Amino acid sequence: MSAEEDVRVKVAVYRHFADTARRPEIADIAARTGLDHGRIRAALASLRAQRLLLLEPDGETIRMAPPFSGVPTVHQVEVNGIAYSANCAWDALGVVASLQQAGRVRSECGQTGEPFEIAVGRDGPEPTSWLFHCLVPAAQWWSDLVFT
Amino acid sequence: MLFFRSEERVRAWCAARNVTPRPLVTMPQLWKMSVTWYSTRLEGESRRPQPGEIRGIFASIGLDDPFWDPLSDTFG
Numbered sequence: 001m002s003a004e005e006d007v008r009v010k011v012a013v014y015r016h017f018a019d020t021a022r023r024p025e026i027a028d029i030a031a032r033t034g035l036d037h038g039r040i041r042a043a044l045a046s047l048r049a050q051r052l053l054l055l056e057p058d059g060e061t062i063r064m065a066p067p068f069s070g071v072p073t074v075h076q077v078e079v080n081g082i083a084y085s086a087n088c089a090w091d092a093l094g095v096v097a098s099l100q101q102a103g104r105v106r107s108e109c110g111q112t113g114e115p116f117e118i119a120v121g122r123d124g125p126e127p128t129s130w131l132f133h134c135l136v137p138a139a140q141w142w143s144d145l146v147f148t
Numbered sequence: 149m150l151f152f153r154s155e156e157r158v159r160a161w162c163a164a165r166n167v168t169p170r171p172l173v174t175m176p177q178l179w180k181m182s183v184t185w186y187s188t189r190l191e192g193e194s195r196r197p198q199p200g201e202i203r204g205i206f207a208s209i210g211l212d213d214p215f216w217d218p219l220s221d222t223f224g
Contacts, residue, residue, distance in 0.1 A: 007192045014190045051196050067186050088149035093182035098189045110150030111157035111164075124179040132173040133158045134149045138202065139219035148149065 023070035067094030
């Protein structure tokens with residue numbers, strides 16, 4: 001494991017999400033980095049420790065590469081005709097910010113389920129009175145990131 | 149971390165769960181948070197903000213409640 005390999009794996013993971021809107025398998029990461037299974041697993045563990053990824057218990061399935069989600073969610077983002085799942089409301093805008101292109105966020109009101117849709121340009125979202133609310137204090141976000 | 153149509157709905161959501169409402173964030177504030185955290189995420193040298201930076205980032209957009217303080221959030 002090395003810092004240089006961590007960066008290669010991180011870029012491979014994020015580029016795969018950006019290109020496909022899907023989480024990469026080990027084989028996808030290997031194809032982009034040329035690293036073997038063991039080195040990729042080590043890099044994934046290191047990236048988890050740096051709080052750049054959240055892994056499933058098997059240590060190699062990517063649940064979150066914030067702002068991207070490895071599983072479908074209610075927070076959907078369309079950019080350049082590709083539909084992404086974001087981990088939360090914050091990450092929905094984060095997908096647009098990370099791709100640095102205009103997009104459209106589709107989600108819902110946490111209380112009523114009323115659909116929420118907003119255009120997000122490269123300079124930010126169109127005006128809206130909708131709000132963001134986070135229940136978990138910042139110091140505890142990574143204690144249970146899925147709940148957060 | 150959810151969207152809500154109004155403060156009223158946030159209060160209803162919290163009341164239904166017997167939890168205290170937290171500071172509300174406007175969409176312009178949320179965009180600034182998103183850009184700060186994620187605009188360079190696809191680049192090799194990007195990194196997540198560290199706790200000391202996080203406090204300053206939130207304070208700069210008007211979120212200075214202790215709720216936004218990462219406190220002992222130490223890592224990597």
